Amino acid sequence: MEEFERRQDERDERRHAEGNKAQAVEFISKYYTDRGLIPLCAVAAMHNALFHYSRKMYWEFCCLVPEVQNLVLKFSDIDLQVRKENDLFVRCIAAVEAALRDRFPEDEPVLYDDGKYVLRSLERYAGERLPAPRVDLLPECLDSSFLPPDSCTLEYDYLIRKVLSEAFESRDASFTPISHLINEYQFESSSEIDACRFATTVAFYAATYGSGNEVNDKDYGCPGGFDDERIETMEDLFLLAIFQIYTRLLLPNEG
Incomplete structure (x- = not known):
C-alpha cells in the first residue's frame, strides 16, 4: 500500500509539473511578439497582483500561480523571480x-x-x-x-x-x-x-x-x-x- 501511494504521489507531481510547464509555454507563445515585456509582468505581479492592468498580458500573468509565473521567467532566460515583496x-x-x-x-x-x-x-x-x-x-x-x-x-x-x-x-x-x-x-x-x-x-x-x-x-x-x-x-x-x-x-x- 505504501509503495502504491508513493507511485501515485510521484505520478501526481509529474502531472502537476507538466501542467505548469504547459501553462508557461502557452503564455510565452501567446505573447511572443511582446516577450520583451515579460519582466514588467513580474513587476506587475509583485507590485499589485489584484490591480486590473490595462494591458491584457500583465493581468493574465497575474492570474497565473507563482510556480507558473516563475517558469515563464525561467523559460525566457530572465534572472528574476516573482516573490512576496512587502511595500x-x-x-x-x-x-x-x-x-x-x-x-x-x-x-x-x-x-x-x-x-x-x-x-x-x-x-x-x-x-x-x-x-x-x-x-x-x-x-x-x-x-x-x-x-x-x-x-x-x-x-x-x-x-x-x-x-x-x-x-x-x-x-x-x-x-x-x-x-x-x-x-x-x-x-x-x-x-x-x-x-x-x-x-x-x-x-x-x-x-x-x-x-x-x-x-x-x-x-x-x-x-x-x-x-x-x-x-x-x-x-x-x-x-x-x-x-x-x-x-x-x-x-x-x-x-
Missing part, C-alpha cells in the same frame, strides 16, 4: 530618493508625498497613451549648430537623460539637476498626466545613472529594447520605472 513601491521610491539626496544634497525633490505622481501614472492614467512631447521642451535639439540634424529626434526623455547622466558622472555634489529639469519641463505648471510622466521618467533615469557601473552577471531583461515591443502607456512607463529601480537599486543590495 515594493514604497521601497523603490525610498531608494531613488536616497540616491538623489546622497549625490545632490542641495537639490529639490521631485518624488515628494511618497512618490504620488509616480503612483498616479498607474492608478489614474494606466491605460492612457504617453502624452506627445512638446517641442519647446528641447530647445537644444532645435539648434542645428549644437547637434547634427539626424540626432534631433525630439524624444521626450532626451534632456532628462542628458542632464542626469552628466550630473551623476560629474561627482559634483553642488549640482542641482532636478531643479534644472523641473524648470525646463515646466513641471509645476504642467497637467497632472504630464507631471506624472515627468516624475516617473526621472525616477527611471535616476535609478539608471545612480546605480553606478558595477558588473552584474544577472540578465533581468531590457523591456522596450528587446525587439518590437513598445512602452506605450503610462502603465508601461510605471512598471518600467519600478523594474529599473528594483533591479538597479534594490536587488544588488540584497544579501
Whole structure:
C-alpha cells in the first residue's frame, strides 16, 4: 500500500509539473511578439497582483500561480523571480530618493508625498497613451549648430537623460539637476498626466545613472529594447520605472 501511494504521489507531481510547464509555454507563445515585456509582468505581479492592468498580458500573468509565473521567467532566460515583496513601491521610491539626496544634497525633490505622481501614472492614467512631447521642451535639439540634424529626434526623455547622466558622472555634489529639469519641463505648471510622466521618467533615469557601473552577471531583461515591443502607456512607463529601480537599486543590495 505504501509503495502504491508513493507511485501515485510521484505520478501526481509529474502531472502537476507538466501542467505548469504547459501553462508557461502557452503564455510565452501567446505573447511572443511582446516577450520583451515579460519582466514588467513580474513587476506587475509583485507590485499589485489584484490591480486590473490595462494591458491584457500583465493581468493574465497575474492570474497565473507563482510556480507558473516563475517558469515563464525561467523559460525566457530572465534572472528574476516573482516573490512576496512587502511595500515594493514604497521601497523603490525610498531608494531613488536616497540616491538623489546622497549625490545632490542641495537639490529639490521631485518624488515628494511618497512618490504620488509616480503612483498616479498607474492608478489614474494606466491605460492612457504617453502624452506627445512638446517641442519647446528641447530647445537644444532645435539648434542645428549644437547637434547634427539626424540626432534631433525630439524624444521626450532626451534632456532628462542628458542632464542626469552628466550630473551623476560629474561627482559634483553642488549640482542641482532636478531643479534644472523641473524648470525646463515646466513641471509645476504642467497637467497632472504630464507631471506624472515627468516624475516617473526621472525616477527611471535616476535609478539608471545612480546605480553606478558595477558588473552584474544577472540578465533581468531590457523591456522596450528587446525587439518590437513598445512602452506605450503610462502603465508601461510605471512598471518600467519600478523594474529599473528594483533591479538597479534594490536587488544588488540584497544579501
